Amino acid sequence: MALHVGREAAVDNENTSKSFSDEIPVAMMEATMNLTTHLSQSESFLRLKAAQNKLNADVATLQLLEEFINLQQKIHADRAAGHFSDTDIQRFRDLQEQVATNDIVQERDYALEKAVGFVREVNQEISSLLGVDFASLTRRSTGGC
């Protein structure tokens, strides 16, 4: 296996529309499913799943998040249209504080952070063997940040 650590993709990743099954060899598919099965059964992912389920089961927290997201979108839209509401801003700050101190949201966010960290470690393991950042090859161009 050749090593070219640090080598980066030289062109922007283009979107492709091929499906998985018609282009991925069986051995590659098996290795992928083996990896995802174990990754999904890792402690990090099981904790994330439990935290997400807990959040999904809590109606009050879901309502809080929904109101927070809706108000955030309204403020963005109002700003784009040149409007500004002190009441909305104040309410947004209140909601932001409530979200930031909500135990269920915090537990989910913490679990998500841990799961993402573990995915990065797995990617690092793969990339160090390939000599290229595998994750960067998987990203589809979205037309900028």
Next chain:
Amino acid sequence: MEEILNELEVSPRSVIMQAARQFAEAFSELAEYQSFERAFQAYRNDSAAQKALEDFQKKQASLKALIMLNSLSDEERQELQCLQDLFYSKPTVMSYLKAQRELVAISQSLGDLISTEIGLDYGTSCRTGGCCG
């Protein structure tokens, strides 16, 4: 939370890392990866292509300020374009870029599959250092 973690159902870290290594091994055996490796080596060993790249980058660097100000003259723009075209016209560069596109295509399919299975966007999760990192 502890009750959800049945030790018999949790994949140990060592097993997951072994699966990651098996994944890398399978990936390295893909035709797309091997073509990319060959094309990359051919491109790196092609002195004419490397010289063409160097010429283009030198010219681009010398005109950096003007490019940023969008103040290139037609002549400068044409000269830069010619150097870029010359680089991209090299057979090893074309082969390398084609191999890279093919490698990216299959990697994207694998990334989509992984993301679907784990419920997290793999590529985005592995980003570091901001939105373009």
